[in-house]
Structures are given as C-alpha cells and as structure tokens.
Amino acid sequence: LCVQAGWQPKNGEPRILPIYQSTTFKYESTEQMGRLFDLEEEGYFYTRLQNPTNDCVAQKICELEGGAAALATATGSAAITYAVQNIATAGDHIVSSAHVYGGTYNLFANTLKEQGISVTFVDPSDPENFRKAIQPNTKLLYGETLGNPNSDVLDLEAVSAVAHENGIPLIVDSTTSTPYLLNPIQYGADVVVHSTSKYINGSGDAISGIIIDSGNFSWSPERYPGMKEYKKYGKFAYLVKLRNGIWRNMGGCLAPMNAYLNIIGMETLGLRMERVCNNAFRLAQALEKLEGVSVNYPLLESSPYHELAEKQLSGKGGAILTIRAGSKERAYKLINHLKYVKIATNIGDVRTLVIHPASTIYIHSTPEAMAEAGVYDDTIRISVGIEDIKDLIQDFTEAVESLGEE
Numbered sequence: 001l002c003v004q005a006g007w008q009p010k011n012g013e014p015r016i017l018p019i020y021q022s023t024t025f026k027y028e029s030t031e032q033m034g035r036l037f038d039l040e041e042e043g044y045f046y047t048r049l050q051n052p053t054n055d056c057v058a059q060k061i062c063e064l065e066g067g068a069a070a071l072a073t074a075t076g077s078a079a080i081t082y083a084v085q086n087i088a089t090a091g092d093h094i095v096s097s098a099h100v101y102g103g104t105y106n107l108f109a110n111t112l113k114e115q116g117i118s119v120t121f122v123d124p125s126d127p128e129n130f131r132k133a134i135q136p137n138t139k140l141l142y143g144e145t146l147g148n149p150n151s152d153v154l155d156l157e158a159v160s161a162v163a164h165e166n167g168i169p170l171i172v173d174s175t176t177s178t179p180y181l182l183n184p185i186q187y188g189a190d191v192v193v194h195s196t197s198k199y200i201n202g203s204g205d206a207i208s209g210i211i212i213d214s215g216n217f218s219w220s221p222e223r224y225p226g227m228k229e230y231k232k233y234g235k236f237a238y239l240v241k242l243r244n245g246i247w248r249n250m251g252g253c254l255a256p257m258n259a260y261l262n263i264i265g266m267e268t269l270g271l272r273m274e275r276v277c278n279n280a281f282r283l284a285q286a287l288e289k290l291e292g293v294s295v296n297y298p299l300l301e302s303s304p305y306h307e308l309a310e311k312q313l314s315g316k317g318g319a320i321l322t323i324r325a326g327s328k329e330r331a332y333k334l335i336n337h338l339k340y341v342k343i344a345t346n347i348g349d350v351r352t353l354v355i356h357p358a359s360t361i362y363i364h365s366t367p368e369a370m371a372e373a374g375v376y377d378d379t380i381r382i383s384v385g386i387e388d389i390k391d392l393i394q395d396f397t398e399a400v401e402s403l404g405e406e
C-alpha cells in the first residue's frame, strides 16, 4: 500500500500525483456554484475545503490505517487540536496520558484549558489510571501509541476497553509507530492522528498532519449533543462534522505542495521504517553495554514494555530512544561531542537527530510536569536515521567515552 495505493493515473495521465497548486476551481454556471456551496453537489471549489492533491494523500493514509475516512491538516498539532475540539467544548473534560509530546502537553494543559476544556494527565503504564480519572463530563481518552520521547508502549486493547465501557472514544497519536508498525484501529482506537511531518514525510521537508476516523464509534446524542445532526452519516459522522465545522472554519488545511511531499515520502515508508527500527535496536544494544549512560528502548529486555512491543508493534520498537547521562553537564558534553549526529528538534528524519528535551521542548514545563512525562535534566532523545549503523555506534561510543575521564 505504501508503494501502490493512492494516485491511480488513467491512460495518458502523469504517473506521479500532480500538485494542484490552485486556490480555486472554475465553473460554467452560477447555479452549479451555488449547489457546491450548499454541499448538494460534490466538487472542488476552494482549496481550504478540498483539493485533489490533499484528498489523495488523505485517502492513501486512510487506506494504510484501515480507517473509514480521513482529513489532512496543516500540521500534526492542528490534527490533534481539531480531533479533540470536534467532540469537546467548554465545560468538558478529557483524560490524557502524561507521556505525550511536549507540544501536546502544552496544548492540553494551557490552550485547551483557557478555552474551558479541562484535562487530567495520568500515568499510562496502568490502563486503570485512565478509568479512575473519568468524570461524567469526560469526552475522550487520549494517548500516544509509542510515547514521545520515552517510547512507552500504550496498551491499546486495555485502554480502548476502558474508554468503550464508559461510552467514550479513544483518540491516539500514532506518529512514532506509523502505519508500518501498527494499525491502532485494529486494537480498538477510534480516531488516529499523525504528525505526518515526521516518518510519513520522512525527509524533514514538510509540516503536515492527518486525522483518521475508524467509523466504529457509536456516538450517543446525550453525551455528544453536537453529533446529533451528523448521526445520519453513519460511519462518516465524526469526519463530516469536522469537515463542516472546525476544520473548514478554523482553516488548518494542508498545503498541496506538502501533500505531494508526503506522497513521495510514503513510497519509501516501509523501507525507511525497517532500517531505522533495526538501527535503533542495534544502537540501544550498543549503548546498553557502555558505562556511564542508561538506555531506554522498548525492545530491550530491560524495558517494562518489552512484551507489549513484541505483541503490538510486530516485534519492533520504533526509532526513538532516550538515554540518561547522569547530569545535565554530562548530557551537554555528550551531545556536543557527536560528529555525524545533528542537533535538531525533529524526529522521523532520514538523518539521526538528538536533542536535550529539558532545555528545549520542555523549557516552559514545571519540573513536576517534566518528571510526570519521564523527562529529566540528563535525558537525551535520539531519533535514529538511516545511516550506516557502524558510523552511528562509533559516534555515540566516542561521545560516551569522552565523559569517562572526569
């Protein structure tokens, strides 16, 4: 599907998906334009609402995830914001894993809170923690399939069961596992979001996001009054509401050029994921043998998530690992010693990237919030790329050994 799904050219049409770099679309009659605006007739008329290049990328990712329908967004952050706001408004409550991407933590703890949506963060390692936090006004459970930065594996079957027993959906961010390692819908997730800026795009050259709906959740009109008029769309209800409301009115559509870059990236998603997962595992094993650092990677025997990774991630562990260097000074020294590995705030690039989360992504977080997310002063996040593993092991080994002299 990564290689073959999506754009299917007809005879004589371009082999590669064209970039429809046009704001608007032209029509012959004013009557037809009226019908399009009224949604009586299907057709493209303004790229914020629909664009053929964007639709193609949404359909392809939807197919890869086994969803009912999908909407492409300008960024991963927009995807998360809209996925939540589509079913939660002022006065509502959500329960989120505390082990989420720093930007998501800030979105929930600050921005959505200002808008009247309250959040309880829970330790995701025990699914019962989600149950304990549910209130009568809770509208959804939220988590990351493979948490950023510590690659904690969320037990999707258990957490989705808690959600469904309480009549609410589970929304997951699957950016770091990608459809190559996992289809969260198969394990009970109801809505899946991705920052496609990362692995799906692959080269670190386009910001983008996506929301995929499973179509499986049955929306109770009592708990979700806003869904009442959309129930008639059946398994498309959630996405039709989103398309007609928040998504088109707030305006976070994808840029067609970025949709095109996502499509090109997806052609090699399988190859890249195979390589980066193998590289990450071998780098984790090599680092574990060194004195002076501790390593956190779900496939290691030492990880509490070892078994779950075997079961839920088809025996792979993703491509993000964290190491702890013992102190902030040692972490800085280690990072600054790296020769090939670049310092940058991104993941899912073909290049191996490192960052010191405490002084960057979590700079505005309290020490308590950081500890809750499993981020410490000496934590280094590594997003492993496709380079030759021998070069990566050598680079990190020399950097770790440079600490030894003190």
Ligand SMILES: *Cc1c(COP(=O)(O)O)cnc(C)c1O
Residues within 6 Å of the ligand: 075, 076, 077, 078, 101, 103, 104, 144, 148, 173, 175, 176, 195, 196, 197, 198, 207, 208, 209, 347
């Ligand atoms: C990067 C990232 C996001 C935010 O995506 P943007 O495309 O940068 O807006 C959300 N979730 C995870 C897990 C991420 O890594």
